Amino acid sequence: MPFLNVKLGPLELNTPLLTASGTFGFGEEYASLMQLEGLGGLVTKTLTLLPRAGNPPPRLVETPAGLLNAIGLQNPGLEHFLAAELPRLRQWNLPLIVSIAGDTPEEYVQMAEALCREKGIAALELNLSCPNVKKGGVLFSADAALLETLVSRVRLAWEGPLIAKLSPNVTSIVEAARAAAAGGAEIISAINTLRGMVIDVAARRPLLGNLSGGLSGPAIRPVAIKMVYDIYAATGLPVIGMGGIMHTADALQFILAGAAAVAVGTANFVEPHTIPQIAAGLHQYLEEAGLDNLQELVGAAHL
Amino acid sequence: MKQCQARVLDLVEVKGGFFSLTLYEPYLAATARPGQFIHLRVGSGVAPLLRRPFSVAGADPAKGTLHLLFRCVGEGTKLLSRSREGELLDCLGPLGNCFISSGAEPAVLLAGGGGIAPLIFLAESLRAAGRELYLFYGAAKSADLLPLEQFLSPGPVVKYATEDGSAGEAGLLTAVFQRALAAGLFPGELFACGPRPFLAALAQQNQRRGYPLQVSLEERMACAVGACQGCAVLIRRNGREDYLRVCREGPVFQSTEVVW
Ligand SMILES: Cc1cc2nc3c(=O)[nH]c(=O)nc-3n(C[C@H](O)[C@H](O)[C@H](O)COP(=O)(O)OP(=O)(O)OC[C@H]3O[C@@H](n4cnc5c(N)ncnc54)[C@H](O)[C@@H]3O)c2cc1C
Ligand SMILES: Cc1cc2nc3c(=O)[nH]c(=O)nc-3n(C[C@H](O)[C@H](O)[C@H](O)COP(=O)(O)O)c2cc1C
Ligand code: FES
Numbered sequence A: 001m002p003f004l005n006v007k008l009g010p011l012e013l014n015t016p017l018l019t020a021s022g023t024f025g026f027g028e029e030y031a032s033l034m035q036l037e038g039l040g041g042l043v044t045k046t047l048t049l050l051p052r053a054g055n056p057p058p059r060l061v062e063t064p065a066g067l068l069n070a071i072g073l074q075n076p077g078l079e080h081f082l083a084a085e086l087p088r089l090r091q092w093n094l095p096l097i098v099s100i101a102g103d104t105p106e107e108y109v110q111m112a113e114a115l116c117r118e119k120g121i122a123a124l125e126l127n128l129s130c131p132n133v134k135k136g137g138v139l140f141s142a143d144a145a146l147l148e149t150l151v152s153r154v155r156l157a158w159e160g161p162l163i164a165k166l167s168p169n170v171t172s173i174v175e176a177a178r179a180a181a182a183g184g185a186e187i188i189s190a191i192n193t194l195r196g197m198v199i200d201v202a203a204r205r206p207l208l209g210n211l212s213g214g215l216s217g218p219a220i221r222p223v224a225i226k227m228v229y230d231i232y233a234a235t236g237l238p239v240i241g242m243g244g245i246m247h248t249a250d251a252l253q254f255i256l257a258g259a260a261a262v263a264v265g266t267a268n269f270v271e272p273h274t275i276p277q278i279a280a281g282l283h284q285y286l287e288e289a290g291l292d293n294l295q296e297l298v299g300a301a302h303l
Numbered sequence B: 001m002k003q004c005q006a007r008v009l010d011l012v013e014v015k016g017g018f019f020s021l022t023l024y025e026p027y028l029a030a031t032a033r034p035g036q037f038i039h040l041r042v043g044s045g046v047a048p049l050l051r052r053p054f055s056v057a058g059a060d061p062a063k064g065t066l067h068l069l070f071r072c073v074g075e076g077t078k079l080l081s082r083s084r085e086g087e088l089l090d091c092l093g094p095l096g097n098c099f100i101s102s103g104a105e106p107a108v109l110l111a112g113g114g115g116i117a118p119l120i121f122l123a124e125s126l127r128a129a130g131r132e133l134y135l136f137y138g139a140a141k142s143a144d145l146l147p148l149e150q151f152l153s154p155g156p157v158v159k160y161a162t163e164d165g166s167a168g169e170a171g172l173l174t175a176v177f178q179r180a181l182a183a184g185l186f187p188g189e190l191f192a193c194g195p196r197p198f199l200a201a202l203a204q205q206n207q208r209r210g211y212p213l214q215v216s217l218e219e220r221m222a223c224a225v226g227a228c229q230g231c232a233v234l235i236r237r238n239g240r241e242d243y244l245r246v247c248r249e250g251p252v253f254q255s256t257e258v259v260w
Helices: A078-091 A105-116 A144-157 A173-183 A218-235 A248-257 A274-289 B026-031 B075-080 B113-128 B173-182 B196-209
Strands: A006-008 A011-013 A017-019 A060-063 A066-069 A096-100 A123-127 A162-165 A187-190 A194-197 A212-216 A239-241 A259-264 B002-015 B018-024 B037-040 B052-055 B058-060 B065-071 B088-095 B107-112 B133-139 B157-162 B189-193 B213-216 B232-237 B240-245 B252-254
Touching (some): A006 A259, A017 A274, A066 A218, A078 A096, A078 A105, A144 A162, A162 A173, A173 A187, A173 A218, A187 A218, A218 A239, A239 A248, A248 A274, A259 A274, B002 B026, B002 B065, B026 B088, B052 B065, B052 B075, B065 B075, B065 B113, B107 B113, B107 B196, B113 B189, B157 B173, B173 B196, B196 B213
Parallel strands (some): A017 A259, A123 A162, A187 A239, A239 A259, B107 B189, B133 B157, B189 B213
Antiparallel strands (some): A006 A011, A066 A212, B002 B088, B037 B052, B058 B065, B232 B240
């Protein structure tokens, strides 16, 4: 039986398949539908320091091979997470990756400090697709200098593996990846959703309550693969690739492009067993290709 | 809640664009309650990408069958309307909460357009419990109304309404219901499902009289199990307003707690 285990810098996973943040809640909802032990790890919904109410409805609309969402980071806040969700998540024998976001660098740091005191967290993922409220709403991913400072401050507060999740809505995601690495992130997650809009023709208004949203699903897959390919080529950092993965072949595209692990988001809504199905598919692929270990394939598409 | 493969037993076009679908799935048939829904995968590719939610319109635990009623409105429902007998449909369910009856007589059910499906299930289960029932069913025009006698056992008093007067009483369902109240109908409890503007108008009208009113809401859904927060509606509970999930805390809410 070939091995699927991977090492992403300091983070070791038995299976290179994670849930994408915001698509699996805190795991509880899917626990009755499937064996969570089959996941390589669970990435939580992004947490903020204080609870967030989220955006007005409608929050979702299907687009060709895609999903446009504007949830608005609705979450119960850090305190509730620590008291109510974390103890339950710890009981599952599963690497837990906590995703956090803030309006200001200070909020990220404060959350990292609080989480650093907790046991049972395998890694911290910084959702860097949020606007920096202090800097006129520029995305944290869009300003390399700011991004590096933010990551380096979190680095001082958090001792475990640190993942920087980048937004594709920037001029150069490679520059953002370099800045995150310079700040001390060991792993890059890419990509978050692409900004988009749907107009309700009958109403002559944007359909979403928030007007615009983030696009996910198979529609964004080629964009995501190119970004992962570029980040890998430019930085050599371990990358968690995501964007429209539905099947084994999609995951393999990301791995060949340079992703050491992948995450599944929108596909969970379509088929809750996507991750275990892809895990089985990867085993089969390795066996048929006569390979012992998936790591041999990471980045193999590069000349 | 489970992921199941339901077998298509029967699919008929009841009326232009309205389909009645009978599925064989003993677990769903045994566990589904009026107000709950299932999340169906239509097709196996990326168009349509997401599953589609449908209310349970009836269940027969003895036969292991589940009944859906749907209207063809887009790609997903068009594909579903082409399902073949014997085909397996992948579904998640039963999902959401359900209508809860207090037992106050009589129970009055109000269905606007497509909102009829869960109320047929509710009517059947209340009737089986020997309850006195009124069902008000309205749509824009006669072509949009389903012949209920095909799905309901005899018993409930059924009143039809159309906005253009092409069937039943003329006027909005809310107005027809008002007239019935003025003529001496004293509901013990109300259950409603339909387009949001209809439910909002009904809730507003009912404020003064204050009959207990449960409404079933619809929102666009992705996961339908509570994980994505996509189906949020604003609900006032314990003095504070929060976005709750139609798929988890709903689809049935007290009309007084919905922030219309
Ligand atoms: C809890 C619940 C119960 C429902 N029960 C029934 C039922 O019993 N019978 C019935 O005919 N219809 C029902 N609907 C509506 C039904 O889900 C939509 O008509 C269907 O999803 C349309 O899919 P489509 O691909 O044909 O249309 P499209 O318009 O192409 O769908 C595009 C997207 O919008 C979503 N969407 C479109 N209309 C609605 C709607 N009214 N509510 C929620 N999402 C929508 C679809 O799910 C899809 O993601 C219910 C909806 C909900 C939320
Ligand atoms: C409904 C929804 C909610 C999401 N919420 C978050 C979130 O809270 N934090 C985050 O970093 N990414 C969030 N994402 C982005 C996903 O984690 C992922 O990066 C993106 O959807 C691309 O992967 P996919 O195509 O497999 O869904 C969300 C995506 C969706 C569809
Ligand atoms: S549809 Fe995902 S939470 Fe309701």
